[in-house]
Amino acid sequence: MGRNRNSLLMACGGALLVVLFVADLLTGSTSIAAGDIWKALFGKAPDALTGSIVTGIRLPKALTALFSGIAVSVSGLLMQTMFRNPLAGPYVLGVSSGASLGAAAFVLGFGPVSLTGGSVVNSLGIAGAAWLGSAAVLVLIAFASRKIKDIMVILILGMMLGSGIDALVQIMQYLSDETSLKSYVIWTMGSLGNVTGMQTGLLAAAVAAGLGIAAACIKPLNLLMLGEQYASTSGLDIRRTRNLIFLATVLLSGTVTAFCGPLGFLGLAVPHLTRFIVRDADHRVLLPGTALCGGSLMLVCDMIAKTSALPVNAITSLMGIPVIIYVVTKNRRLV
């Protein structure tokens, strides 16, 4: 019974994701007929403008929403299971702080230089710097976790590192001029719009690799639910698993944060929402469920952000908070 219900839920989730993706393609400031969008996707646009809007703006943006939603949600699930903590999200290890430091160093430090290089170089530069920042933080944590046995100590270490880096970023903000400060603040608000065709490809590749690693961790994640002592006496190599999860986190939330800014809240909320829907703690169900749920929610947020022209980060939090409060009070049990 359970298996059939889960397959049905997955099929519904998949269908919902496709519908929302199409709806997201249809949403935008200029109204384009569904038929024209379909034609434009296959390079037979009725006119050049429609073609460039669909393939140059709508499609990359919708794909970015899809990938980023999946990525932050799955990495949130990885963190919640690894730390056995319902409050863990994709950013507990300081990934976003690392990314912020990278972005801040680029915008505030080299801002004036890069601004002359055009917006593509600029946005790629921010993304690259942010990605390096988040990767550096996780390399540091991974290195520390070779010595530290207790996973809780690693959690505290990650949070402290994050707070320390945030303080550095604040100092940099304080010392910077107005123009670069604004472009940094806009990055922190999160945006799916700055991602262009080639970057979408990069994002897709990183997310696919991250998801592959996460999928390979399904059995270890199930074992980790019982705690590290049970996991290791059941034959799990804890160090190797930790490193794989760190790597998946860099590829998933690190990359998304680099391109779209911190979208943290979704990653905390979606795994809870998914547990509420699928009613199964098994990661063979929970992981694909979280991916479908996260992708769908991000597409909805993107549609709202597009029609209201507000920053997507604010939308995800405003939408997510009531959902989480409802799930938590209805359930009164977490992880």
Next chain:
Amino acid sequence: MLELDNISLGYGRKVLLDGVSARFGAGKCVALLGRNGAGKSTLMRAVCGLERLRSGRICIDGRDISGLSREEAARMVSFVGTEKPRIPDLRCRSVVALGRAPYTDWLGNADEEDNKMIDKALALVGMTDYAERTMDSLSDGECQRIMIARALAQDTPVMLLDEPTAFLDLPGKYAVASLLAKLAHSAGKTIVFSTHDLDIALENADGIALLDTPGLIHGSCPDILRSGAIGRVFGIGRKNEKSNLSESVFNTLPCRARGVCPFP
């Protein structure tokens, strides 16, 4: 069969065990006794291959545990800890199925043989009817049984349990201890469980291993009782300025530990 061959264990400057040798045969249920901090848990971790020995070696069925990979070790020794994983929406059967982890594919999918082992493990601990219940709906005793079933499904010659009778009511303690003895005898496993419930240990176990730092005294229950080692280790009957409570402590001890048998 579990063999400790001249092992020494400790951390920092603290020596827990020094040059200890012991042998626990198949089909035996052994209670591991000792004061708090004497190293019961550390010894168990060492048998699982999770603790580095200072010297000596630990062998299970003749194989040195330190030379095995984590997965190979998990096929030799299973472990039940003190933690009760009360995870919402996690079905009891899924927990028992996790015991098959050293044998299943990368996703952890159970094949026909795995499913047979899972059903058998649930039946042995009397929890077949609980298979589809979730872990957060169980009592302490039921949760303990599921964790024992998980270790049984792991199908190892040696099974270790860290204080399996703690936090249970009196009938619960007896039920778990007698279940362990029954499992050791029927499945031919070596089962070692640590406990502070002396009378329950003496009543149900086939043998006692008593941590007398830095040594380990082991033997059958009557032998250990007769030797007076229990009284010595737990500081009973020895009057000194440090423990002038010793007489009253002695009187609260279970009858069997005092050497007075209530059932002649």
